[in-house]
Amino acid sequence: MLNTAVQSAVLNHRHAVTAHPSAAFCADNDADQRASRNIADTLKLLDNVLAPQRRVVHAGDLIYRAGERFANLCILNSGFFKIVTLSTDGREQVVSLKFRGDWLGFDGIASGAFSCDAVAMDTGDVWMIRYDKLLAACVACPALLTILHEAMSREIARDRDSLMSVCTLPADARVAEFLRYWADSLSKRGLRSDQITLRMTRAEIGNYLGMTLETVSRALSKLARDKVIAFAEKGRRDIRISNVGALGAFVQRCLAPAPVLQ
């Protein structure tokens, strides 16, 4: 019973974020297991009540684009997505990353149009839900309303954490924090978090974190030198994280005042 969520998380994933059968890597603590189960339960409920329209997407596909009329919210059943805002003067900014169980499209509710692009970064499937139908269903089923509000609330809290990272952490720490967040997100979804495959280029990571691609590269090299992470033998997109705690410790070390050597 505990493992059903973990199992279902694997569905619809091909070469994407691969789940691992061993409990050693999947939701290794109670909180992660609970989170993973919550996501599975939420998806099941939404499926039952609303029978959302499925859409399979591939890397590079746009789920919606800025300016488009808002009518649907999406729930991510699998895959990995980025939210990109585009300013009028042409600046582009990756503002958010989304995984299984996350929602897309909240930004469109207020203005009636999306204010950003939602882009798939891997094969996945999203469930489209008409917003008006969702509202109607929420009246009949209060649990749905709770789910919806919690999702929006989490997004708000998460965005604030992002801002905090960008404003208060030096570049190296920001990259470490980014990896930690990614590993955490995988754990909470019942996926193995000791090995992650970045499906973003250094340039995309840099954009998200407010630094250049060279700085990202240097930070990753430093993390590897300090043995906080390791690269897969072949290629440098796969990152092994034997100990997530070490990433947190690295962040703290970056913040600590320079040691006085006498």
Added chain:
Amino acid sequence: MLNTAVQSAVLNHRHAVTAHPSAAFCADNDADQRASRNIADTLKLLDNVLAPQRRVVHAGDLIYRAGERFANLCILNSGFFKIVTLSTDGREQVVSLKFRGDWLGFDGIASGAFSCDAVAMDTGDVWMIRYDKLLAACVACPALLTILHEAMSREIARDRDSLMSVCTLPADARVAEFLRYWADSLSKRGLRSDQITLRMTRAEIGNYLGMTLETVSRALSKLARDKVIAFAEKGRRDIRISNVGALGAFVQRCLAPAPVLQ
């Protein structure tokens, strides 16, 4: 009929953000007038349906603090507020600024506890609404639900804009953008935006924008030197902005590639 919203916006404001009777400064365009009216209408509806509990606050008062159990949302009827998140390791970050008509507390919905402090920066009054009562009322009154979702949606979109500014703009432009946002916020609430009184220290502004207080000071001096803003004759907290467009132009100038001089 067009001016009622503007009038009501003045209520409950003492020395805070002062409204101006002349239409030249208040909601000078249709969009601003509409926004101002929307805020007034929303407040009226909430007042009628929920009869929120009033609370008068003064500069420095905490509306709620991180860790506190979540039970109420707040609507700001007047005053000016900051949202501050505190990381476990002691970093502090101003993540958001709030004005009349904005909501406080969405971050508490998901986890059942607030994840940040909400601090009044001026005299004002907030309306407290029990979240469970609000949900019940939403079922009976769909307009309420729309209002709630739009507020959350706007907050999400706004947070993303903040992140974009911090990540893509140089320090000078960030300060200009900050002032532009502030002036805009005043316009949308039917208040004069040609003269704003910063109720934040340079240190607070710097924290919010991800830079040091010295850099904020230098940026403001540069804006004044370039005649984009002007300081009040006495003191340097009051800022005159004769032309909001000039702030936008300044931002663009910061982004433009260095001019080739031959």
Added chain:
DNA sequence: CGGGCGTTTGAATCAAATCAATTGGAGTGG
């Protein structure tokens, strides 16, 4: 008037950006 706090401004320093060269894989086609 004097103390305290917020602000400004300058000079020195530093972290990150920029510029530039090289490496390394993935994919293509002969």
Added chain:
DNA sequence: CCACTCCAATTGATTTGATTCAAACGCCCG
């Protein structure tokens, strides 16, 4: 299979925008 291109990533040298450190100023208030 190898040669080739293309693009991502790394690494080094240099520049630059912002921070840090320091000093002075201005305003408010007891």
